[in-house]
Amino acid sequence: MSVKVLSKGEATRERLLDLAEKAVLQKGFGATTIEELIAAAGLTKSGFFYHFRDKNDLAQALLRRYIDRHNDIIDDMFVRSSELTDDPLHGFLIGLKFFADLLADLPNTHPGCIVASFCYQDQQFSRDIRDLNAEGVRAWRARIQVRLQEIAKRYPPRPGVDIEALADMCTAIVEGGIILSRTLDEKEMLARQVMAYRNYVRLAFETREA
Amino acid sequence: MVQVQALSKGEQTRERLLDIAQDAVLHKGFAGTSLDEIICEAGITKSGFFYHFRDKNDLAKALLQRYLDNEWRVFEDLFSQAEELSDDPLHSFLIFLKLFADLMSDIPNGHPGCLVASYVYQDYLFSQEVRRMTTEGHRIWRVRFRERLDRIAARYPPKIEVDLNDMADMLSAVADGGIILGKSLAEPAVLSRQIMQYRAYVKLVFGG
Numbered sequence: 001m002s003v004k005v006l007s008k009g010e011a012t013r014e015r016l017l018d019l020a021e022k023a024v025l026q027k028g029f030g031a032t033t034i035e036e037l038i039a040a041a042g043l044t045k046s047g048f049f050y051h052f053r054d055k056n057d058l059a060q061a062l063l064r065r066y067i068d069r070h071n072d073i074i075d076d077m078f079v080r081s082s083e084l085t086d087d088p089l090h091g092f093l094i095g096l097k098f099f100a101d102l103l104a105d106l107p108n109t110h111p112g113c114i115v116a117s118f119c120y121q122d123q124q125f126s127r128d129i130r131d132l133n134a135e136g137v138r139a140w141r142a143r144i145q146v147r148l149q150e151i152a153k154r155y156p157p158r159p160g161v162d163i164e165a166l167a168d169m170c171t172a173i174v175e176g177g178i179i180l181s182r183t184l185d186e187k188e189m190l191a192r193q194v195m196a197y198r199n200y201v202r203l204a205f206e207t208r209e210a
Numbered sequence: 211m212v213q214v215q216a217l218s219k220g221e222q223t224r225e226r227l228l229d230i231a232q233d234a235v236l237h238k239g240f241a242g243t244s245l246d247e248i249i250c251e252a253g254i255t256k257s258g259f260f261y262h263f264r265d266k267n268d269l270a271k272a273l274l275q276r277y278l279d280n281e282w283r284v285f286e287d288l289f290s291q292a293e294e295l296s297d298d299p300l301h302s303f304l305i306f307l308k309l310f311a312d313l314m315s316d317i318p319n320g321h322p323g324c325l326v327a328s329y330v331y332q333d334y335l336f337s338q339e340v341r342r343m344t345t346e347g348h349r350i351w352r353v354r355f356r357e358r359l360d361r362i363a364a365r366y367p368p369k370i371e372v373d374l375n376d377m378a379d380m381l382s383a384v385a386d387g388g389i390i391l392g393k394s395l396a397e398p399a400v401l402s403r404q405i406m407q408y409r410a411y412v413k414l415v416f417g418g
Contacts, residue, residue, distance in 0.1 A: 025331065026332070026333065026334040027241065027332055027334045027335055028239040028240065028241050028242070028331060028332040028335070029239065029242075030238065030239045030241040030242035031239070031240075031241035031242075031332065031334075031335060112330075112331060113390075115390070115394055116327070116331060116390045116394075117331045118394075119323075119390055119393040119394045120236065120239065120323060120327060120328045120331050120393075121237070121238055121239035121242060122237055122393070123237040123238045123242070124238055124239065124242055133394045134394055134395050134396065136394075137391055137394045137395050138395065158410075158414060159410075160406075160407075160409070160410030160413060160414075161407075161410055162403065162406070162407060162410075164403075165400075165403040165404060165406070165407045166407060168388075168391055168400060168403070168404065169384065169387075169404060169407050169408075171387065171391060172383070172384050172386075172387025172388050172390070172391055172400075172404050173380070173383050173384060173387055174387065175383075175386065175387035175390045175391070176382060176383025176384055176385065176386035176387035176388075176390075177383050177387075179324075179326070179327045179330050179383070179386045179387075180348060180379055180382060180383055180386070182330045182333070183326060183330050183344045183345050183347075183348045184345055184348055184349065185345065189379065192373070192376050192379075193376065193379065193380060193383050195376070196372075196373070196376045196377060196379075196380050197380075199370060199372060199415075200411045200414075202370065203369070203370060203411070203414040203415065204410075204411075204414065
């Protein structure tokens with residue numbers, strides 16, 4: 001999450017990715033054209049192809065950036081929360097609260113997740129992009145699962161709680177929350193769903209208070 | 211499950227066109243699906259297609275309507291099966307969730323995708339009318355799940371403070387999210403496991 005100064009070329013590349021991400025999340029990848037991106041960015045065609053070999057290369061860069069950003073967001077939440085408490089359960093709950101606050105602070109309805117958008121058009125993409133999509137979801141699973149395992153060492157999971165599925169549920173609830181907030185046009189919905197997941201995590205482990 | 215009724219030849223063709231279109235839309239997106247490929251795969255003429263659907267928007271609408279109707283029929287059916295097995299609102303909801311998870315794990319090759327989610331991710335391509343239909347679809351699910359949670363809460367006070375609307379929405383969210391995870395990971399079992407986790411949550415909230 002560190003701020004770095006981008007060179008002019010990097011800034012152009014980021015701008016192209018921003019424009020592409022917005023268009024892809026509203027219309028899908030198939031309906032997004034290189035021509036419209038070039039026009040919106042005020043670039044020449046060769047300017048575009050300097051940054052991306054073709055549309056597949058653009059798709060890969062979009063997805064890579066989306067996954068990396070979210071890995072950073074997750075890591076950042078948990079670094080901040082671990083500074084506040086040594087207890088793994090409390091730390092996780094604080095991290096989820098930070099995450100819900102971050103989502104609640106978005107100016108508009110969440111624009112959407114590139115992983116979800118791509119999985120609904122998977123035949124448009126090459127094998128390597130589908131693999132990258134799976135890798136991204138696995139990276140999120142692993143980051144959360146490792147924390148839930150730490151919690152489970154101190155607080156035994158209650159009956160019916162499956163640690164891997166509980167880890168996936170964090171991603172599932174965000175994906176589903178994005179879809180609900182967009183269909184219902186209720187911006188607050190996403191943060192509320194993260195808080196509902198947080199409630200579940202509170203109940204999922206045996207603590208003295210429970 | 212779904213009532214079997216004899217379809218006329220015209221209805222059969224229409225259903226077949228919708229099946230082909232749905233499969234294509236869920237894998238390639240709406241823009242990536244052409245009328246020509248649907249017509250070609252169905253082995254009919256262009257005018258045969260336009261007898262059933264005025265244009266691509268009309269096809270989009272019919273697809274979504276059928277999807278919402280089918281989903282609802284499946285839920286109603288599972289609810290009535292669960293209610294036959296238990297009068298208790300909590301137990302029958304837990305049975306419903308188990309039946310739902312089992313049904314999802316029985317789909318060969320996993321859930322092909324939710325048409326509402328697919329449309330949301332391409333919403334600029336659709337008319338206002340189609341977008342309103344997706345909104346209505348989710349609102350109905352919220353109301354129907356909420357009714358059941360209300361009945362449960364009346365008998366079993368929640369162990370922690372929960373918002374029942376959020377809890378009702380959570381089932382839709384977990385199902386939509388579980389489909390996305392299952393598709394992205396090529397692990398179809400993820401979806402039914404997510405529903406079972408939601409079920410474990412309901413049990414913890416009301417059952418203790």
